[in-house]
Amino acid sequence: MKRCLKKVIMPLLVTIIFFMSANVVYAESTHRISGETRYHTASNIAKEGWPDGSDYAILAYGGNFPDALASTPLASKYNAPILLTDKLSLTPVTKSTLISLGTKNVIIIGGTGAVSGTVESQLKSMGLTVSRISGSDRYNTSIEIAKRVGSDSGKLIIAPGSDFSNALSVSSYAGENQIPIILVNQNTVSTNLKQFVSGLTLSQTYIIGTTNEISEAVKNSFPNTTRIQGSDKYGTNLAVLKAFDSDYNFSTAFLATGTSFADALAGSSYAAKLGAPIILTGKTMDSRIISYIDGKTSAMEQLTILGGEAAISTSLVNNYLGAVATLTAKEIFTLVSPSVVYIETFDSSGNALAYGSGFIVDAAKGKVATNYHIIDGAYSARVKTLSGTVYTVEKVFAYNVANDVALLKINGSGLKAVTLGDSSTIETGDKIYAIGNPQGLENTISDGLISTKSRVLDGTTYIQISAPISRGSSGGVLLNEQGNVIGITSAVIDNGQNLNFAVPINSLKPLLSLDINKTLNEMFGSTNVPSNPGDDVTYLDVWRYIQTTYGTNIIDGKTIKYNVTVSPYEGDLDGSHAGSIFIVFTATTDTSDAEDEVIMNSPSAYMSWFISMIADIDTRYGMYEYNGGMWYYDHFFLLFCNWSGDLEFWVPSE
Known part of the structure; x- marks a missing residue:
């Protein structure tokens, strides 16, 4: 019989009081389309891009990119959004989106190894007309898609099939101009591709990528070629945008992460519909992108961000747009304090257990972030907003014991969410503000500096700050001068002068898409x-x-x-x-x-x-x-x- 887990009390050299923060501020020229998962993001893109519905929809596997990379021109041909699904079963949000769009025809991209026959049967049971385009692999699938798109443009785009960024960089241009995208291996051209190309009359073939992605030998297999490349995926992306500059409508531009394919893929058909470019970015600021956006400021009326904070942070967007105005303490308090809440927890007899701070990270879903130690062992909890409204905690979305983070659910209206910043961009010496409920004194603001941007205590990384913290501040917000949440004020060492700590806000972000769907009683009963x-x-x-x-x-x-x-x-x-x-x-x-x-x-x-x-x-x-x-x-x-x-x-x- 295995030893049962036994409760122990470990001697601590320090007393740690945890607290956390998050905030979102958009410039007037920005607009974000996001969802809880990549499937929800694709759904929301479809609903915005096709408000009057769509007879057709393209359906691709949401778990990997190969088959779907070449599908944007096909989507544009049928004026269709690109939706994503799980492999084995039609994703519920995708099903509901097809219904809300009034879709009649669905074209599945890829074989049953990507999108199963079960999904196809589920679509047909909805009364939809379903067809499938597939080949023996990603390369042959792209050929089959190209056949359906047609060759009236007299042009062809060749992109590497080993990665997604090059094809997605050129996708909106290809879709708007009905140019097929063909995926190739670095060093070989298949017999099927040679036969397909031999039947075309091509005035121009665009090779997207370096020789490390598409060799000169492969390039020379096509007629009238032009290679478009950069030093890396983001450089190639910008090279593509510059090459087709005159073809884009810059009143709207799209910004998508270059670290994952799904958001850019789903957004590509919408971008093609608007004739808009798709700019790819990494997690941190890229001076090349700043220069590119700065050069388009006069033409660009709106920057549409594809994906949530975990994909592209608001602080990164603001940096690209130059939106880095410094706010006063009064402005920050006015902006953020409505999002900071007071939390009380109770045992099964209704006796008070603990109190602390929290903040709203998702107003629509009633998500409140706080410290795990505040709810640890609680039977119930309640949350009070700045207006004095009290809500019962319905359940726990997610938690992480090591980082002392928890996400709670309340059913509220008129809530205001904070803006989550990017804690990877902070520096020692930066001015910061903290808002919480120290000693139960609700909505108290204090200021200070980042003493050390990275301090490891008991294996966990914290931000060391000089802003004073005391009991009740646990779960509050740590803010930069733009009012963005960069940390969760989380620890103070007893008898230490100004030795206060916060959990970096990026530690919270992986929890935002989770839902364990547990009540406090179910967790600790x-x-x-x-x-x-x-x-x-x-x-x-x-x-x-x-x-x-x-x-x-x-x-x-x-x-x-x-x-x-x-x-x-x-x-x-x-x-x-x-x-x-x-x-x-x-x-x-x-x-x-x-x-x-x-x-x-x-x-x-x-x-x-x-x-x-x-x-x-x-x-x-x-x-x-x-x-x-x-x-x-x-x-x-x-x-x-x-x-x-x-x-x-x-x-x-x-």
Whole structure:
């Protein structure tokens, strides 16, 4: 019988009080289209781009890019949005979008390995006319799409099939002008492609990418070629935009992340409809993009951002647009204080347990961020806004014990969300402000400096600040001079002068798309859930080892990074296994596509890594009960546990 997890109290040299922050401010010339997941973002793009509905829709696999890269000209031909779906079942939000658009015809891109026959059957059961365009691989699929698009333009675009950025850079131009996009290997041209091209009369062939992506030999296989390239994916993107400058309508431009394909793909058909360019950006500011946007200021009336804060932060957008005005303390307090809330928690008898601060991160969904330690062990909680309105906490969306972060749900109206900044851009010496409820004194603002932008305490990275913090500030906001939330005021060392800390706001962002759908009672109602696995091992110990060892991995030549959470398992319906170690791996936003590609193209390599990883975990922590899995958007695709006494893993049933 495995040792049950036993509650222990560990001596602490410091007393840590945690608190957090987030805020969003848009310039007048910006507009964001986003959703909870890439599927929701694609849905919202379709609804905005086709407000009167659409007879046709293009449907592509949302987990990987190869088949769909060439689909924008096809979407433009049928004046259709590009929607995304899960492989095995039609994604619910996509289904509802097809219904709201009044769609009659759906064209599936890719074979059943990308979008299953089950999805096709589900579409047909909705009364839709369904067709499928596919080939034996991504390259032949692009040829089949090109045949449907037609060759009236007399032009062809050649892009590498090994990555998504080049094809998406040129996608809106290709769609507007009905130019087929063909994907190729770096060094070879297939017989099928040679036969297809031989039947065309081409006045121009555009080669998008460097010789490391498309060789000279491949380039020379096509007539009348022009190569368009840059020093990297973002340089190539700008080179494409400059090459076709006269063809774009710059009154609207689109900004999408270059670290993931989904948002730019879904937005490409909308951009093509408007004749607008798609600018790709990384996570940090790029001077080349600043120069490009600055040169288009007179023509650009609106910059449309595709994707949420985790994809492209507001602070990054503001930096590109030069929106970095410094606000006074009074202006910051007026802007942010309506979003800061007072939180109280209670036990099952209604006795007060704790109080602290929080802030609204999503007004529409009633998401409130705070510290995990404020809700730890609570049976219920309530939230009071600046206006004095009190709301009951309905459930918990997500939490991370190691970072002391939690997201709560309230059903409120008239809420105002903060703007989340980018904590990776802060510097030591920056002026900062903190708003919280110290000692229960609601909506108190203080100021100070960033003493050290990165300080590691017990394995967790904090921002060290000089702004004073005290009990009740836990869960409040740390703000820069633009009023953007850059951290979660989170710790103060007893008897230390101005030794105050905040969790970087970027630590919160991975939780924003999660929903564990648990009430506080469901999380903490069992008195048998201990705080740690054993006298000599804490949950933090387990998390620290796994995050350090398996946070970054090279699998089949691809870098895949995971955010790991370790927490007490709440137990099955009968309460069994409560308190066992619960381990969840979630691929980071910037490497989720790499994870998809490895799983699809090299499943044996991925499984070899996975088995080795969980075997190591079992070797180290197999004396305790544990379970967990690999998380993807809204479900586990691999599960593991040792509840039977032996290490087991399996693919969950649909």
